[in-house]
Amino acid sequence: MTLLTEALILGLFAMSLDLMVGYTRLVSFGHAAAYGFGAYACGWLLLHTSLPMLATIPIAALLAGVIAVGVAWVCTQATGVSFSMLTLALAQLLYAVAYKWTSVTGGSDGLAGIPRRPGPFGLDIFITRNGFYYLVLLVLSGAFLFCRALVRSPFGAVLGGIRENEAKTLALGYNTRAYKIAVVALSYALGAFAGALYAPFAGFANTELLFWLLSGQVLIMVIIGGAGTLIGPMIGAAFFLTVEHLLSNYTEAWALFFGLIFIAFVILAPEGIWGLIRARFRRRTAVELDHRRGVAGAQ
Amino acid sequence: MALLELNELTRRFGGLVAVDHVSMQVEEGEVRAVIGPNGAGKSTLFNLITGVLKPSRGSISFAGEDIAGLSAPRICRRGIARTFQLTALFSQMTARENARLAAQAREPRRWQFYGGSSVFSAAGRRADMALARLGLSAVADRPAGLLSHGDQRLLEVAMALSQAPRLLLLDEPTQGLSVEETGQAVEVLSGLLAAGNMSVLLVEHDMEVVFRLAQRITVLHRGAVIADGPPDEVRQDAGVQTAYLGGFA
Amino acid sequence: MDLTAFLVVESLNALSQAALLFFLGVGLTLIFGIMRIVNFAHGTFYMLGAFIGYSALRLSGSFWLALVLAPLAVGIVGALFELGILRRLYRRDESAFLMVTFGLALVLTEVIRLGWGPEALQVEPPSAFRSIVFVFDEPFPTYRLFLAGAGLLVALAIWQFLERTRLGLLIRATSQNAEMVHALGTDVRLVRSAVFGIGCGLAGMGGVLAAPLVTASIGMAAEMIIDAFVIVIIGGMGSFPGSLLGALLVAFVQVFGEYYLPDLALAFMYLVMLLVLVVRPGGLLGKEA
Numbered sequence: 001m002t003l004l005t006e007a008l009i010l011g012l013f014a015m016s017l018d019l020m021v022g023y024t025r026l027v028s029f030g031h032a033a034a035y036g037f038g039a040y041a042c043g044w045l046l047l048h049t050s051l052p053m054l055a056t057i058p059i060a061a062l063l064a065g066v067i068a069v070g071v072a073w074v075c076t077q078a079t080g081v082s083f084s085m086l087t088l089a090l091a092q093l094l095y096a097v098a099y100k101w102t103s104v105t106g107g108s109d110g111l112a113g114i115p116r117r118p119g120p121f122g123l124d125i126f127i128t129r130n131g132f133y134y135l136v137l138l139v140l141s142g143a144f145l146f147c148r149a150l151v152r153s154p155f156g157a158v159l160g161g162i163r164e165n166e167a168k169t170l171a172l173g174y175n176t177r178a179y180k181i182a183v184v185a186l187s188y189a190l191g192a193f194a195g196a197l198y199a200p201f202a203g204f205a206n207t208e209l210l211f212w213l214l215s216g217q218v219l220i221m222v223i224i225g226g227a228g229t230l231i232g233p234m235i236g237a238a239f240f241l242t243v244e245h246l247l248s249n250y251t252e253a254w255a256l257f258f259g260l261i262f263i264a265f266v267i268l269a270p271e272g273i274w275g276l277i278r279a280r281f282r283r284r285t286a287v288e289l290d291h292r293r294g295v296a297g298a299q
Numbered sequence: 300m301a302l303l304e305l306n307e308l309t310r311r312f313g314g315l316v317a318v319d320h321v322s323m324q325v326e327e328g329e330v331r332a333v334i335g336p337n338g339a340g341k342s343t344l345f346n347l348i349t350g351v352l353k354p355s356r357g358s359i360s361f362a363g364e365d366i367a368g369l370s371a372p373r374i375c376r377r378g379i380a381r382t383f384q385l386t387a388l389f390s391q392m393t394a395r396e397n398a399r400l401a402a403q404a405r406e407p408r409r410w411q412f413y414g415g416s417s418v419f420s421a422a423g424r425r426a427d428m429a430l431a432r433l434g435l436s437a438v439a440d441r442p443a444g445l446l447s448h449g450d451q452r453l454l455e456v457a458m459a460l461s462q463a464p465r466l467l468l469l470d471e472p473t474q475g476l477s478v479e480e481t482g483q484a485v486e487v488l489s490g491l492l493a494a495g496n497m498s499v500l501l502v503e504h505d506m507e508v509v510f511r512l513a514q515r516i517t518v519l520h521r522g523a524v525i526a527d528g529p530p531d532e533v534r535q536d537a538g539v540q541t542a543y544l545g546g547f548a
Numbered sequence: 549m550d551l552t553a554f555l556v557v558e559s560l561n562a563l564s565q566a567a568l569l570f571f572l573g574v575g576l577t578l579i580f581g582i583m584r585i586v587n588f589a590h591g592t593f594y595m596l597g598a599f600i601g602y603s604a605l606r607l608s609g610s611f612w613l614a615l616v617l618a619p620l621a622v623g624i625v626g627a628l629f630e631l632g633i634l635r636r637l638y639r640r641d642e643s644a645f646l647m648v649t650f651g652l653a654l655v656l657t658e659v660i661r662l663g664w665g666p667e668a669l670q671v672e673p674p675s676a677f678r679s680i681v682f683v684f685d686e687p688f689p690t691y692r693l694f695l696a697g698a699g700l701l702v703a704l705a706i707w708q709f710l711e712r713t714r715l716g717l718l719i720r721a722t723s724q725n726a727e728m729v730h731a732l733g734t735d736v737r738l739v740r741s742a743v744f745g746i747g748c749g750l751a752g753m754g755g756v757l758a759a760p761l762v763t764a765s766i767g768m769a770a771e772m773i774i775d776a777f778v779i780v781i782i783g784g785m786g787s788f789p790g791s792l793l794g795a796l797l798v799a800f801v802q803v804f805g806e807y808y809l810p811d812l813a814l815a816f817m818y819l820v821m822l823l824v825l826v827v828r829p830g831g832l833l834g835k836e837a
Binding site for chain 2: 149155161165171173299
């Protein structure tokens with residue numbers, strides 16, 4: 001049950017990144033910053049205030065979203081690789097801050113003993129292991145419906161334009177910078193939501209949650225699962241956890257295999273697992289498969 | 300009052316004067332061609348009008364308002380739409396989706412992040428009309444990247460048209476087309492231009508196309524205007540003939 | 549320590565630091581200049597150089613041999629990667645390259661961890677440079693002087709290589725107009741493989757040289773890739789003199805920043821990168837990215 005809960009939390013984390021990577025082709029190497037921030041913020045609130053868990057989680061996410069607007073403004077000054085490097089740099093900065101600001105973050109030890117505080121009004125059905133699972137399921141479902149509505153909306157259509165040809169989208173009269181800032185802020189806010197769920201789930205928050213390795217892992221989840229599909233990244237998260245738990249029993253080198261699988265997917269199956277499944281079930285023609293591949297960044 | 304007025308418009312790139320004190324006026328409903336040998340400054344002129352470049356000197360006014368210095372999206376929203384010399388489409392989207400995204404830019408709730416069916420249907424209607432006027436209805440559901448080159452050029456025009464512009468800028472619409480495709484494109488375009496009272500600024504290399512479509516021609520040479528008038532007049536102009544060296548009789 | 553002594557000593561520190569950063573940055577910028585891709589795994593190649601250098605030293609007992617073998621080995625690994633994997637991606641967009649090189653960074657990091665273990669490894673500097681000299685009465689390791697000298701030497705060598713040799717000419721031509729070079733009969737693909745290999749080899753050399761100073765450890769790569777990128781951004785993507793300038797700038801900011809504002813040095817560096825990206829997206833000396 002806890003494994004399933006963790007898969008759902010990671011699924012939310014990966015789905016949030018998909019908004020940026022899959023739908024707008026803004027490749028972020030620093031998404032762990034959102035996750036870690038959400039975890040630390042929620043954890044700190046649970047440890048140092050008497051707010052219930054049901055309040056600290058959304059508060060942490062909201063806070064992250066507000067800060068993310070500033071982060072997005074900075075990062076979108078650049079495009080392409082420079083954008084990606086800026087996201088990485090800012091995430092590393094946050095990592096360094098968390099490492100050094102021991103009084104608030106607990107330094108390399110992090111925050112421990114994060115409680116799942118019941119409330120408001122004594123509501124405690126989400127405190128238990130099963131209950132928390134349903135909480136995460138609820139949040140993920142809500143987030144999924146929200147994201148799906150978003151990508152199918154006029155706003156989502158503009159994101160698609162930016163993904164395919166930003167210069168043309170600009171020439172059509174859209175303020176593409178504003179759209180990019182909005183989607184980045186939203187993506188970080190949802191990622192922070194996932195982190196905020198993690199803190200009371202695991203009971204701790206540490207600097208590992210801000211490290212570039214996690215940023216890389218979630219990016220891999222999105223790509224392997226299938227970028228630009230919302231469902232794909234969730235599959236990718238489940239795939240990642242499965243591989244981690246199964247293989248790590250057999251070999252020390254599971255991360256190596258995972259990296260190799262990732263490279264293979266980027267080259268051979270950029271549409272990801274979900275893309276492959278969809279192709280198989282709907283028996284698309286070769287033409288349409290190439291059409292779909294475009295969504296994931298090929299050709 | 301002219302729809303578009305350029306006054307002593309100048310643009311320098313270091314030592315090179317790409318556009319040299321160009322003054323011209325495009326009236327409402329006019330179809331004006333801008334021609335000139337390579338390097339004459341035609342693309343730069345377009346980039347200045349659409350806000351991609353800022354002028355070094357001079358002014359541009361559109362519908363009575365000064366637009367020099369505004370950003371490209373702002374100018375576009377004022378009612379100027381353009382096509383590009385190098386085909387720029389959303390190749391993975393269908394032709395209709397391309398045109399719809401262009402039309403959506405004119406909708407007041409284009410940024411709506413939920414639902415949007417009213418936005419989509421309004422934009423879709425405009426897109427379908429534009430596609431029909433360009434003869435592209437049959438291929439509306441095909442991915443733009445898979446259209447023939449000729450259809451792609453026409454789709455660009457359809458996208459510009461979907462924005463219901465007051466001024467349409469066509470940048471070498473028949474660029475890269477075969478003789479046959481050019482003929483077809485000219486048929487469609489002349490039908491389009493004859494029907495409405497569209498104000499069009501057209502850059503073209505192909506003289507046949509120019510003489511088919513344009514009501515008035517402005518000739519650029521080394522960034523400056525050397526002739527400006529109805530096609531027959533420009534044809535006879537000695538300066539133009541020298542500049543072009545055997546272009547047309 | 550009075551002001552002159554302090555400035556001189558810290559400047560020497562900065563110069564040796566700049567040398568290391570230069571090794572990293574020059575490869576990255578050359579690769580970008582030719583292939584228009586950013587090699588995310590560059591920091592990992594640097595790290596690989598340090599570890600291979602460690603083993604070469606253990607096996608042969610000679611630092612100088614390690615200094616030759618490690619860059620060679622790393623360069624070969626890089627060239628093989630380009631041949632086998634990167635070649636398939638040239639028609640895709642840049643995000644595919646970013647992700648594949650990122651995957652490579654992960655794979656290489658794991659290979660190193662499995663091959664050499666997770667602990668940091670000590671590498672002895674060569675006997676010729678183990679001593680200390682006194683600069684203004686302050687002790688200063690000769691190895692750092694060696695580093696600064698090595699950096700200068702290699703910079704000169706690369707400069708001459710680019711200016712005077714045939715391959716150097718091909719590299720410069722390809723970075724400006726690959727199609728023309730192809731039309732003139734050269735197999736551009738070979739130039740690309742060569743540049744990728746050379747670039748990685750240079751990173752590996754940087755790693756070997758850095759090892760006696762910072763020890764060979766798994767964490768090296770993450771910090772260095774950002775540093776390398778900052779250098780290349782500041783100096784200009786694809787500009788060889790730019791990578792030199794960038795390395796000097798970043799090294800001086802890091803060394804003096806660490807002294808005056810220890811906690812803010814990191815933030816300050818990112819701020820500089822941001823400013824450059826905003827004001828001159830092509831870098832101080834380079835072409836547009």
